[in-house]
Amino acid sequence: MRLLRAELWRFRSRLLIRWIAVGTLVIAGLVAVGAYVQSAPMPEDQVAMMRADYDATVADYAENGAQYLEDCRAQAEEQGLSDEEWGCTEEAYSVGDFEDWIGPPSEFGWDEPEAVEGPELSPYNGTPVEDLPAELRSEPLVGMEAVEGASWSGVGNVLTLLPVFVLLGLVTGVTFTAAEMSSGAISNWLTFEPRRRRVFWSKASGAALGTLPIALVGIAVAGLGSYAAYGLHDAYGTMGSEQWGYFAGGMARALVAAVVAAVVGASLGILLRHTAIVAGVVVGWFVVAEFILGLAMQVSALTPYLLSTNLVAWIQGGTNYQVTRCVVDDTQGEICEGVNYAVSTAHGGIVLGAVAVVVTLFAVLVFRRRDVG
């Protein structure tokens, strides 16, 4: 406990960590300000402009809609496709209400989705799922995408931004230990307490406990500040127990992730000894593994194990990724479909937890045996 007390005191005293705490508050404030801007009603001149566009389109379709539809059907025939496949439907040439035209108002919560009647449809081409070959059947959507309206709600916006606080937790942990390793102050410390495991865990725990209040305040200001900002425009929307549960759950899981990230950061700082090296390794990992392999090359086998995928799944209560798969069907020839795969919250937690445990234990092992210069 003495060591932990000393580490917590050192944590509080570090100027850089104070700046990170200030930065966290600033970012949280910006999230709330963004929510305020997002929830503001559309300015009247913009509404008037959109109304003029709407009226012009209604007039155009009333005059030429039938001709447009006929032209479309002709093109479909030329392509050898059905009217539906080419998108030549009555709905395509009707405008609907002005409210549909300008889109739903931005609200913090979302309405309960209406029950869908009839067969479950593939989210990508509208084919009934039961008609698809087994290989092309998507897993049910999870997370925000599973609830209509949640993705573009205020809750959805906040949860999408929460990984920033996890990153700040990581940075806090790294700077807490790496500076000590690179300055050589650790060798002085070890002449007072040579039990390296104790020293390691006091530093990792210090990073975690020190980061906890910073991340808690940051996430609370971002989340509750956004809620209040929507309220200023009377745009709470529907915030029932389900919405609150989802929102609070996401924030709580982000807080846990930020604290664990601080431990991982502290471990990486001890392991690699320089903040710049840790930054290089982390950026390198995200560029190579997460971006190039995961996004650009779409190595689908990797996707469920990418840190970014699992972090989103952990915070947002699950996430989805899509892989294009093709099969040859006896009657229809080659059929391709964007197949949805779900990554659950538990999967995200297990993968992130496993990575944290492996990095931390490896750091303990190395720190115990390494010569300290």
Place this chain on the structure above:
Amino acid sequence: MGDEHQLAISTRGLRKTYRTRQGRSVGVQGLDLDVPVGGVHGFLGPNGSGKTTTIRMLLGLIRPDSGSAQIFGHEVPRDLPAVIDRVGAIVESPKFYPAFSGRRNLELLATGIGAPRTEVDRVLAEVGLTERAKDKFRGYSLGMKQRLAIAATLLKDPDLLIFDEPTNGLDPAGIKEIRSTMRSLADRGKTVLVSSHILGEVEQVADTVSIVSRGTLVAQGRVADLIGASTQSVRLCITDTSAATFALVEAGYAVRDDAGVLVVDGVAESSHVTRVLADRGLYLSELVPVRADLESVFLELTGDDGPGASHEIAFAGAGARQPGDQGGEAA
């Protein structure tokens, strides 16, 4: 303390090698070091001779490849936690958190070891840093950094203090200050191990020394005994230098002419020189023994010829200022 008849530090066959681009380089090669309880013990050797490596191994900062080490009878690094409260150490340059004040650095250490905060004031006063205690460590002069490091070691009120090259970069006043600090610590019954490659400063303060070269021990014992054990030179003033030179060379001495004065090296007994000359009817007008100092002993033992046979003098002999009172004896 129960350390009578014990050694503060003892190593046997301590060895450490480092991986380099050229293969493995030997830092310490089978070192047998004995530091008696009490007094100042100089740990001498040229740069790169393995002093810092040895100290790091004693403190558990690096792992020996083989051999064993003990501090106050405790096997280290295995039992270091049991004895660390009795050891204060400064390894190479003092390393503290640069952005924290001297006081805060000490308060952190005090919190870590459970020492009361009042101890911080006491040790700051003891090293004369009270007025600069609020300044950031990075703004301290080298001398102040050393004093802060000494203050840190005193937080534990240790029985053994290890100072690794404590006067590096200090001005003469700073060197004198460190020297008197070490002496006063030893006078209070502490054991001080000071490593250095500057022999003059150690000779003035050390009771016993160990000399290492290329990772091995070449001599250890009391300073007075080591100097005494060294072969002596004498300076002779004589009228017939040619005849005297001939007689002495014939008797097996090495003789040099230093501006009309003969310098005879390798003299065990001055009286033997006078007898050789008198037998030839040559009479001296003056004979001055040239007193060996630690530096000449050091150079003799660590010269280009490399470490010679180990030159060990038991600590039980006479001449030391106080550690001999404890009756410690080299193994």
